[in-house]
Amino acid sequence: MPRRTMIEAIRDAMDVSMARDERVIVYGEDVGFFGGVFRCTQGLQAKYGKNRCFDAPISESGIVGSAIGMAAYGLRPCVEVQFADYVYPAYDQIVSEAARLRYRSNNDFTCPIVVRMPTGGGIFGGQTHSQSPEALFTHVSGLKTVVPSNPHDAKGLLIAAIEDPDPVIFLEPKRLYNGPFDGHHDNPVTPWSKHELGEVADGHYTIPLGKAAIRRQGSAVTVLAYGTMVYVAQAAAAETGIDAEIIDLRTLLPLDLDAIVASVKKTGRCVVVHEATLTSGFGAELAALVQENCFYHLEAPVARVAGWDTPYPHAQEWEYFPGPARVGRALVETMEA
Amino acid sequence: MPRRTMIEAIRDAMDVSMARDERVIVYGEDVGFFGGVFRCTQGLQAKYGKNRCFDAPISESGIVGSAIGMAAYGLRPCVEVQFADYVYPAYDQIVSEAARLRYRSNNDFTCPIVVRMPTGGGIFGGQTHSQSPEALFTHVSGLKTVVPSNPHDAKGLLIAAIEDPDPVIFLEPKRLYNGPFDGHHDNPVTPWSKHELGEVADGHYTIPLGKAAIRRQGSAVTVLAYGTMVYVAQAAAAETGIDAEIIDLRTLLPLDLDAIVASVKKTGRCVVVHEATLTSGFGAELAALVQENCFYHLEAPVARVAGWDTPYPHAQEWEYFPGPARVGRALVETMEA
Amino acid sequence: MADAGMLRFHVPEPEVRPGGTPDFSNVTIPKAGSVPRPEVNVDPRTIRDMAFSIIRVLNRAGEAVGPWAGLLTDEELLEGLRHMMTLRSFDARMQMAQRQGKTSFYMQHLGEEAVSCAFRKALQPGDMNFPTYRQAGLLIADGYPMVAMMNQIYSNEADPLKGRQLPIMYSSKEHGFFSISGNLATQYIQAVGWAMASAISNDSRIAAAWIGDGSTAESDFHAALVFASTYKAPVVLNVVNNQWAISTFQGIARGGSGTFAARGLGFGIPSLRVDGNDYLAVHAVAKWAIERARRNLGPTLVEYVTYRVGAHSSSDDPSAYRPKAESDAWPLGDPIIRLKNHLIHKQVWTEQRHIQAEAEILETVIAAQKEAESHGTLHAGGKPSTRDMFEGVYAETPPHLRRQRQQAGV
Amino acid sequence: MADAGMLRFHVPEPEVRPGGTPDFSNVTIPKAGSVPRPEVNVDPRTIRDMAFSIIRVLNRAGEAVGPWAGLLTDEELLEGLRHMMTLRSFDARMQMAQRQGKTSFYMQHLGEEAVSCAFRKALQPGDMNFPTYRQAGLLIADGYPMVAMMNQIYSNEADPLKGRQLPIMYSSKEHGFFSISGNLATQYIQAVGWAMASAISNDSRIAAAWIGDGSTAESDFHAALVFASTYKAPVVLNVVNNQWAISTFQGIARGGSGTFAARGLGFGIPSLRVDGNDYLAVHAVAKWAIERARRNLGPTLVEYVTYRVGAHSSSDDPSAYRPKAESDAWPLGDPIIRLKNHLIHKQVWTEQRHIQAEAEILETVIAAQKEAESHGTLHAGGKPSTRDMFEGVYAETPPHLRRQRQQAGV
Ligand SMILES: Cc1ncc(C[n+]2csc(CCOP(=O)(O)OP(=O)(O)O)c2C)c(N)n1
Ligand SMILES: Cc1ncc(C[n+]2csc(CCOP(=O)(O)OP(=O)(O)O)c2C)c(N)n1
Ligand SMILES: [Mg+2]
């Protein structure tokens, strides 16, 4: 099977979707001729023409707002926000409009859009190229929120997102674009070409939104993770020798609660990890759900490991990033609790 | 002591602050001549002149963005967003700018602004006059978030917010403007003039940000609430006869975790209530914190009662609103768990 | 230096406030027929002045004059009159129903009926409006059933929106009426996106965006102009300047530009101002702008100069912020009376037939109201189910919402 | 109808792409000295044409001509030259340092040095700039220490911003330089707010807002124009049109308006265009706009026509989207060479002294760099502490953050 980087997988998902469905339109800042600052849309304008892949003005609200109008018309726009840190100007259009259009019009108008954006830190991008705003979307009824962790999933999930009849926020952990980064920033990253999840089949396939994947079977403790933190958790498990069951959520909303509950009932312990700031992060929802649904099985409090409650700093990137040492410590503490 | 409605108390807080400190400036949509659609700023333009209280264009991003500039200059703007549902156009300015200005400039520039906004439902306002977006602010490092539940607190907290050196989001539960609404929408509301928390001293006083208040002492179960839900919880306790300890958080961030932990360690049970949609609501953070900090004292899972994960509907307002019956059921279930 | 350099803060103020005498002497009203009608493919740079004038057709004598006149037949004009009268009657009844507690909220069009009624008649089937809450004339003039509107207003069991939306936030794809949002201005850029989609699809349908004077200050207004200008989207960008935004006079949103049409000049978009109380002028300008869109000539910005005679909404009382008689002093008159006078002048209408028509229309409205009320009002009779509340959040209800619905026992 | 009405989608394209021959024949360049200089209290409606012209002072012969000339002494011009040369030298060294891995990121000013260097000299102490990442000339020309800039770029132990900010996101209240945001356009409305505050306080200090051509599409640009126009804020609204926004040519943001200055026309704001590669023209226009602000005449919009000669940032490679030699073809030349030629023409400067000055400046920059590097670079030597990361989120660290800091062991 061909191996692809995550960038290639994402590009391939759009390519496949554009080839199959004329209604799929791709645009965003620097997305057209140049192919995006991360090159995710490279070649699409040449292949499908300027009508279907083009540069947008620097206006995130305009990009998402116009996409909503296109979706109401009957197209299926898949737009890019250059960094998740720049999604806020579009937040009103996403929250007040895209998320509620079907509901408020009782299916008269719908909004099948995908808003793609690179997320997460680890590239010395400072506070405006590092954020993980997923919890700001999971609180909003009417949205779906997806965070792939590897090329195989990224392609299948993105095609599913494009085909989904409702708005999907698609967060791409940029630190994973080229390989499965595990938080050991001093080590070179294995490229996707050397990783089995870099295997990306040609042509059309989907991964259903709302289904988690177990990345490591284990019996001692359940780790709930997504995106980059899946690899950090794997490293932490390996380094502590703790037999963790690592669940890659893939879709945060709808959430695969069944998979989570089954695992925690088995292990009796749970550690939640994410890169976003701790307070009111998506980990809070996960911890709340786990204790609600597994209370009588829990042998220790659900622990959360997350970015600190500060803006993402530049120089102290690795002190901020919840790397394998911090996750490992939480695993040990949870086992000892 | 004089009794005031919550509207009068809020107005008085601004009046007192403007009189004491020339730097306090008040503006927003319809805020000047008319005095605001809820009349919270009535009379301030006449008293302090158009330089200090004026109408703004309908541009929430402009209102907050200009306030940030004024704060950087050295003023202390206290601006109104007409409904919390309309804060999203300003979300970028709040999250990317106000919240991070001190940090990113290492105290070179600071942002002492207050953004006031009416929040919550119960007035048949439909999906755009009913929202409770507090969790969208508590996730943002650098912001403080306040939700008063009565005139006395509203005044003291608002003065504290205006005097605070950092940006404060001040959410005013509009269903409480005229009296302590407990969710029994068929009953007339007691006016604040008949309620002891309607007692609002003249002149200057503050209530520190970050301190909760116990509204009902109890031993059976701790209820964490804020805003309107404080009264709903009181009604639920009265109606179920359960000896609940009801904590009115008042400030969500910084949170009075000590008060919460002390109470839950005493009662061994906890119910969290809010009007915002459940998933990723502030209740998730509260439940996560309680189980983290009180795990070995908990005799039942922390329960959450919240608005359903749908937009706020118009006709089904009372089916949506987490009223005393739903809160009461959670109390009973938590006691029986 | 210190004194000379002392800065002063400037806050625009309306000419008068309650207690004062209404004064519109600052509003320059060009004579009907005096503004030329350029070709639709005119170079926008040559017609910048039109953003500072007012296109008018009906003069004080009730005659239709000048280059923008002559587009409508007598039948069409009579139909237009009926639409406006229907909207006014509908408003009056629904306003009263709100006062009677039959619903929570209402917003009227009083004085602004010509804008949406005339515009609708210039569109083709399939075109899409992205309206605000003050363009119900688009529905009335397109024959959307009044009963359906009332069912929505009452949030009753027959409400097409299942009780989910605030009253008057209608939606009808079939009638080219995009779901109204309570959030101002958001729909303006969506209209441009819809128009872009139509162009991308080599369709022939065009879009119309709607916004109020006050809401042009919102940022989405800018996004719309940027996208419309860059992609030459087939869209008509309508600004309804009814002088007020709740309690705020239009000078606060407009600032030093003189007019709202002027905003288009910064984007190279042809920008016209039109007498919004003149059915014929509104229709003629709408036709012009729509033809431009349809002929791939790109967007047009149109400012409708009108006056909000009623309160902002049923929650508002304008006597607190403007003189009571201000609407009487409004120099552009009443759109219904002006069209009526024109038709009388043309001898195709009489005072008597007008009175008769008023009565007939009222009867139709009352009949519709009866029917709607048989399906319930907000607090009485049939209402949408709790189950309806849980549906339509997504195409397929996800597990967490199914669990919540079960918890709610439905 | 069907065919005639078939809509087509329009996406603007630059004249040439890589492989093509650079072509600026579409850019009309008025002769130096040809644009009149109106009084500062001119009625904006009478100078709309200025939004479509270009104010220029230095002609091809190196002479300063026309009504905008004559404001600066030889010493001031020599100082200006030094500032621009310093900025260019600084850029070159820091770009190299980034390539050497001493920091993560850098952004150059190549070709745009005149804009910020000349503007700064037109301001008074106390005035406040709200810059983007491409106005470091404001700091250089105000004497802000280069070492401090470098410390920030290196995020080292002496970084005034404690390592928290991306390189080049300087902040200096003392030097009238507002903390740079990574989010485009947000600072534009903040500048207007600052100016409003100054007016409210009856102060005499004014604000300057900065934005790039591409970023004018952002919504905050609109908010700024609305507020500036309504409250007549004492602010200069600067748009630096360097033709590119990363890979996107300015036509995508500009659309059909012809120029960015035109945006001001919709707000009744006097709007000028100036040759951004002409130190004298930039300074003269800045003076004019600043005087307007200071004299309570309200905002002015100024578009600086220039060209981004370098890559967008150290993460960018422009050869993928524009012809390599495009910058050579840019008709407004290089700002340093033009000012140098003018000074040589005036006989106060020579080629030889220029070469000598270049060497001296390089030495100063290298000395500063050495000093900065003694405090560390991003991955080596002294760096801000982990504790610094936890501080400054609030004036007083709240309990939850204290707990987290303890967890982090600092
Ligand atoms: C984003 C947003 N901000 C504020 C409001 C509250 N609001 C509702 S209508 C209105 C005034 C709108 O005035 P205008 O645009 O002139 O329209 P008009 O009501 O006069 O037709 C305001 C401020 C809102 N609905 N949405
Ligand atoms: C809100 C936001 N969206 C996108 C970006 C990414 N971005 C950084 S610079 C840039 C181009 C800006 O171009 P322009 O305004 O012309 O300024 P220039 O770089 O040419 O000086 C973009 C898109 C950002 N920083 N902020
Ligand atoms: Mg209005």
Ligand SMILES: [Mg+2]
């Ligand atoms: Mg640029």
